[in-house]
Amino acid sequence: MKLKDLAAQLGLSQTTVSRALNGYPEVSEVTRARVVAAAKRHDYRPNVRAKALATGRSMAIGHVLPVSNSHEMVNPVFADFIAGASETYTRSGYDLVLSVVPDEEQESHYRTMASKQSVDGLLVHSPRPDDPRIPLLQKIGIPFVVHGRDSEVADYSWVDINNRRAFRRATEFLVDLGHTRIGLLNGREDYEFARRRRAGVEEGLAARGLRADPALMYSDEMTEQYGYRAASALLALDAPPTALLASSTIIAFGIRRAAIERGLVLGRDLSLISHDDVLSYFRNGDEEPLFTAIRSSVWEAGRRAAEALIRQIADPDTLPQILLEADFVIGTSTGPAPKTNAKRKA
Amino acid sequence: MKLKDLAAQLGLSQTTVSRALNGYPEVSEVTRARVVAAAKRHDYRPNVRAKALATGRSMAIGHVLPVSNSHEMVNPVFADFIAGASETYTRSGYDLVLSVVPDEEQESHYRTMASKQSVDGLLVHSPRPDDPRIPLLQKIGIPFVVHGRDSEVADYSWVDINNRRAFRRATEFLVDLGHTRIGLLNGREDYEFARRRRAGVEEGLAARGLRADPALMYSDEMTEQYGYRAASALLALDAPPTALLASSTIIAFGIRRAAIERGLVLGRDLSLISHDDVLSYFRNGDEEPLFTAIRSSVWEAGRRAAEALIRQIADPDTLPQILLEADFVIGTSTGPAPKTNAKRKA
DNA sequence: GGGTGCATCCAAAGCGCTTTGACGATGGAC
DNA sequence: GTCCATCGTCAAAGCGCTTTGGATGCACCC
Numbered sequence: 001m002k003l004k005d006l007a008a009q010l011g012l013s014q015t016t017v018s019r020a021l022n023g024y025p026e027v028s029e030v031t032r033a034r035v036v037a038a039a040k041r042h043d044y045r046p047n048v049r050a051k052a053l054a055t056g057r058s059m060a061i062g063h064v065l066p067v068s069n070s071h072e073m074v075n076p077v078f079a080d081f082i083a084g085a086s087e088t089y090t091r092s093g094y095d096l097v098l099s100v101v102p103d104e105e106q107e108s109h110y111r112t113m114a115s116k117q118s119v120d121g122l123l124v125h126s127p128r129p130d131d132p133r134i135p136l137l138q139k140i141g142i143p144f145v146v147h148g149r150d151s152e153v154a155d156y157s158w159v160d161i162n163n164r165r166a167f168r169r170a171t172e173f174l175v176d177l178g179h180t181r182i183g184l185l186n187g188r189e190d191y192e193f194a195r196r197r198r199a200g201v202e203e204g205l206a207a208r209g210l211r212a213d214p215a216l217m218y219s220d221e222m223t224e225q226y227g228y229r230a231a232s233a234l235l236a237l238d239a240p241p242t243a244l245l246a247s248s249t250i251i252a253f254g255i256r257r258a259a260i261e262r263g264l265v266l267g268r269d270l271s272l273i274s275h276d277d278v279l280s281y282f283r284n285g286d287e288e289p290l291f292t293a294i295r296s297s298v299w300e301a302g303r304r305a306a307e308a309l310i311r312q313i314a315d316p317d318t319l320p321q322i323l324l325e326a327d328f329v330i331g332t333s334t335g336p337a338p339k340t341n342a343k344r345k346a
Numbered sequence: 347m348k349l350k351d352l353a354a355q356l357g358l359s360q361t362t363v364s365r366a367l368n369g370y371p372e373v374s375e376v377t378r379a380r381v382v383a384a385a386k387r388h389d390y391r392p393n394v395r396a397k398a399l400a401t402g403r404s405m406a407i408g409h410v411l412p413v414s415n416s417h418e419m420v421n422p423v424f425a426d427f428i429a430g431a432s433e434t435y436t437r438s439g440y441d442l443v444l445s446v447v448p449d450e451e452q453e454s455h456y457r458t459m460a461s462k463q464s465v466d467g468l469l470v471h472s473p474r475p476d477d478p479r480i481p482l483l484q485k486i487g488i489p490f491v492v493h494g495r496d497s498e499v500a501d502y503s504w505v506d507i508n509n510r511r512a513f514r515r516a517t518e519f520l521v522d523l524g525h526t527r528i529g530l531l532n533g534r535e536d537y538e539f540a541r542r543r544r545a546g547v548e549e550g551l552a553a554r555g556l557r558a559d560p561a562l563m564y565s566d567e568m569t570e571q572y573g574y575r576a577a578s579a580l581l582a583l584d585a586p587p588t589a590l591l592a593s594s595t596i597i598a599f600g601i602r603r604a605a606i607e608r609g610l611v612l613g614r615d616l617s618l619i620s621h622d623d624v625l626s627y628f629r630n631g632d633e634e635p636l637f638t639a640i641r642s643s644v645w646e647a648g649r650r651a652a653e654a655l656i657r658q659i660a661d662p663d664t665l666p667q668i669l670l671e672a673d674f675v676i677g678t679s680t681g682p683a684p685k686t687n688a689k690r691k692a
Numbered sequence: 693g694g695g696t697g698c699a700t701c702c703a704a705a706g707c708g709c710t711t712t713g714a715c716g717a718t719g720g721a722c
Numbered sequence: 723g724t725c726c727a728t729c730g731t732c733a734a735a736g737c738g739c740t741t742t743g744g745a746t747g748c749a750c751c752c
Binding site: 361362401402 | 699702703704706707708709
């Protein structure tokens with residue numbers, strides 16, 4: 001069933017039928033009702049390809065997921081982010097076209113997408129410092145929103161959380177509890193978000209007159225095993241940290257394992273604050289938060305980013321920039337610095 | 347730069363340019379070379395929308411992810427499966443259009459996709475028993491591949507692992523080690539894969555003359571906390587199981603936590619076999635497997651499913667059905683049934 | 693020299709939709 | 723009774739590509 005058939009059936013022209021269905025005012029309400037009823041009856045839905053060609057808009061948004069080719073790793077964060085975004089797209093009639101592309105092919109892939117004109121806008125994931133994709137897209141002139149920022153002054157549209165502030169705050173919280181040896185199990189610091197988090201920790205320490213100890217700072221792909229191994233190494237030090245900051249709940253799981261294995265109780269012997277993306281399958285406790293955490297739902301971020309992109313497509317002059325503040329939730333994994341350590345320092 | 351411009355520039359007709367670029371034989375090699383060179387020089391790439399309209403093929407595959415609307419949960423398994431599929435699509439020039447749709451809207455969403463003609467084929471995730479989507483798609487007549495099967499005799503294309511056999515084998519392995527009280531921490535049993543796994547366990551027990559104890563069988567969304575809570579409950583029984591089967595590595599993490607917390611050593615005090623989808627962020631150990639496991643990469647399954655679908659689109663008469671056998675890898679989490687329990691039974 | 697066959701290329705139609713520009717009908721103002 | 727808006731409708735062009743059905747030129751053969 002195509003437009004032509006439907007028009008013939010109704011004894012109307014294609015023009016009128018098209019207008020009726022798309023809500024143009026030049027058609028009488030009685031005709032519109034007839035057309036809409038007939039369309040529903042025949043389950044008519046316009047062919048998107050033809051529509052796209054005629055309007056020049058494909059009603060699709062591109063997401064390009066970078067995958068570390070060496071590891072074949074895809075971060076579970078993406079699943080939730082995309083689920084959030086997809087929700088918004090579906091509601092607005094957009095499709096989401098996804099491609100998973102090895103790091104080194106990113107740039108050429110973006111170029112291809114743009115010249116094929118298969119999408120009306122792009123969502124850029126995981127920006128690196130001085131990410132080449134951004135000037136590329138600006139040059140091409142296609143609407144895009146970045147999840148994260150590649151620098152403090154970013155002249156493009158983005159959605160990000162205030163990583164620096166959140167980690168600074170968490171750090172100060174720990175220092176105020178008496179902790180002075182604080183470790184950080186960060187994500188890969190060739191990504192901006194991880195750099196900001198580290199900067200936040202350093203600022204927090206500095207603000208309280210402490211200095212960051214590089215020996216307590218780790219950075220890697222955020223797996224459970226990384227959390228376990230790094231925490232085990234840290235806890236085996238002569239002067240182990242009394243508190244740890246983790247860049248993800250998954251890392252925190254690994255830390256907890258290392259702690260339990262040593263008979264340490266979180267919140268008493270070792271304090272732990274985790275960043276919590278509120279991932280579907282890695283909830284930080286149920287009703288009660290398990291870990292004290294910097295919490296910001298990445299699902300929600302996906303939703304917001306999608307909205308920002310759609311807004312920008314509608315009006316290319318707006319460049320939405322959305323900074324989400326993370327919640328700071330107190331769980332059972334933090335407490336005052338243990339006496340023994342205090343003594344050791346004295 | 348469009349075809350017309352390129353043709354004009356070269357002093358050729360659109361026909362010839364189009365043929366040259368698409369590898370048709372009716373064009374001389376010298377002309378083809380000229381055209382290809384010019385296309386590269388101008389970074390010409392055909393507009394996919396126009397191409398799709400002209401050819402009737404949109405060069406896109408649809409994936410519809412079900413999301414339990416109540417929980418807003420998206421299974422991390424999808425991320426790896428889709429990454430694998432996307433790899434294949436990209437290589438074959440297909441786009442992947444993704445939608446995340448609440449359970450109850452699944453059917454209407456499939457219907458819409460088909461009538462909009464925006465995709466050439468569909469990949470169906472997470473089949474339920476007697477899943478209505480399957481007859482629907484058969485009626486519509488669009489090529490599709492199901493990840494999993496909704497029944498033992500399935501007259502459509504699917505890619506699945508031999509869940510039943512794998513869990514049967516794991517169960518027998520445990521019984522042969524002397525375990526008689528064996529628990530199962532399964533996924534949601536309103537999905538086919540979980541039913542098969544349970545059936546496999548029951549078969550394995552029956553084959554060794556044992557009966558399944560419903561009190562030792564759990565079923566739920568596969569989170570770490572579910573694993574922890576269910577295992578804790580089981581271990582607190584008067585006659586606790588000496589061995590557990592887990593439907594995912596994430597559940598196994600939870601079980602391990604419960605075990606460690608009780609001072610139990612996996613492989614000595616409690617045996618554990620997990621299903622391992624080889625998810626990016628939940629590796630079962632690094633070089634050495636941590637858990638004894640039924641292993642089958644879901645990334646690979648995505649790749650195979652995508653290949654099957656593309657094959658089917660090319661030749662609708664083939665209905666590829668691919669049954670992957672899982673590896674059985676021995677880790678450190680299994681061992682003979684502890685004496686104390688053996689005594690208790692005697 | 694006229695036919696045959698092949699290699700190369702082209703004009704134009706068509707994919708299913710939107711949108712421009714025009715047209716007949718109606719009704720109110722004068 | 724004429725004129726002019728306004729309304730409701732339509733025919734046709736166009737989106738950028740593929741593909742059908744020739745057209746042209748040239749070598750080859752009898």
